[in-house]
Amino acid sequence: MLSRKQLIEQIKQKKSFLCIGLDTDLNKIPAFLHTYPDPVLEFNRRIIDATHDLCVAYKPNAAFYESRGLQGWQSLIDTYQYLPKECLSIIDAKRGDIGNTSDQYARAFFDETAGGMGFDALTVAPYMGHDSLTPYLAYEGKWIIILALTSNDGSRDFQCLKTDNGLLYENVIQKANSLAGADRIMYVVGATQGQEFANIRKHAPDNFLLVPGVGAQGGSLAEVCRYGLTADCGLLVNASRSIAYASNGEDFAEAARAEALSLQQQMQVELEKAGIVRE
Numbered sequence: 352m353l354s355r356k357q358l359i360e361q362i363k364q365k366k367s368f369l370c371i372g373l374d375t376d377l378n379k380i381p382a383f384l385h386t387y388p389d390p391v392l393e394f395n396r397r398i399i400d401a402t403h404d405l406c407v408a409y410k411p412n413a414a415f416y417e418s419r420g421l422q423g424w425q426s427l428i429d430t431y432q433y434l435p436k437e438c439l440s441i442i443d444a445k446r447g448d449i450g451n452t453s454d455q456y457a458r459a460f461f462d463e464t465a466g467g468m469g470f471d472a473l474t475v476a477p478y479m480g481h482d483s484l485t486p487y488l489a490y491e492g493k494w495i496i497i498l499a500l501t502s503n504d505g506s507r508d509f510q511c512l513k514t515d516n517g518l519l520y521e522n523v524i525q526k527a528n529s530l531a532g533a534d535r536i537m538y539v540v541g542a543t544q545g546q547e548f549a550n551i552r553k554h555a556p557d558n559f560l561l562v563p564g565v566g567a568q569g570g571s572l573a574e575v576c577r578y579g580l581t582a583d584c585g586l587l588v589n590a591s592r593s594i595a596y597a598s599n600g601e602d603f604a605e606a607a608r609a610e611a612l613s614l615q616q617q618m619q620v621e622l623e624k625a626g627i628v629r630e
């Protein structure tokens with residue numbers, strides 16, 4: 352369990368607000384790892400060993416594990432258990448359903464006694480409204496990370512629709528803020544959304560934002576920081592492919608570290624500029 356206070360302490364200590372995505376694709380990992388009993392777990396372990404001092408969160412995306420059936424689910428459980436406790440553990444599963452079904456999703460990802468996984472945070476889709484979100488909040492100390500303005504082209508299809516009460520994503524934030532505070536709720540906002548971060552901050556001044564879309568999707572870290580940083584940092588910027596697949600040779604972990612280091616160094620500059628950490 353990682354509280355908001357502990358997360359902020361980690362950010363200041365590591366001078367980083369990097370979240371590393373573990374979107375581990377069996378077809379993309381180096382060939383030599385296929386001799387291990389669980390190549391995905393071996394890959395994840397080496398990425399974690401090489402990067403844990405440079406990041407404050409890890410985010411496995413459930414799809415990459417669920418797509419491999421029972422073996423994939425086991426890789427996810429074992430990866431969860433290997434994650435460093437000082438880092439925020441996020442499961443990116445984008446769940447959302449009626450209350451009693453959400454209860455089951457919450458058990459699956461939050462309740463270690465139920466199946467072996469006790470992630471700190473889960474990404475959720477807000478489309479089904481308040482009663483699809485509250486079951487997760489019943490788990491004291493756990494976070495939900497609600498899709499607000501995503502990084503993909505299709506984000507404009509629904510999230511930016513105009514309503515009598517502003518844009519649809521603004522309504523999502525307003526409603527979710529009435530359910531719990533900034534110590535329990537984060538929002539997903541894509542790094543590709545640039546200046547929209549200024550508008551997001553009007554509606555979610557204190558919440559942490561999980562920001563995917565730097566690296567492979569071309570979002571700008573500088574722009575995200577310019578419009579999204581708060582006095583507490585308030586950002587977790589995720590990179591998955593650009594770190595994990597920086598090399599597909601035997602040096603993949605060193606290459607991942609070099610990519611993570613480059614992002615951490617850019618983050619340090621931004622944190623210093625904003626006066627959140629000292630030079």
Ligand SMILES: O=c1ccn([C@@H]2O[C@H](COP(=O)(O)O)[C@@H](O)[C@H]2O)c(=O)[nH]1
Binds near residue numbers: 564
């Ligand atoms: O708006 C969103 C929400 C989630 N994602 C997820 O983040 C990572 C991004 O991976 P990269 O390789 O760094 O592009 C991936 O798991 C997505 O499913 C997102 O990209 N955008």
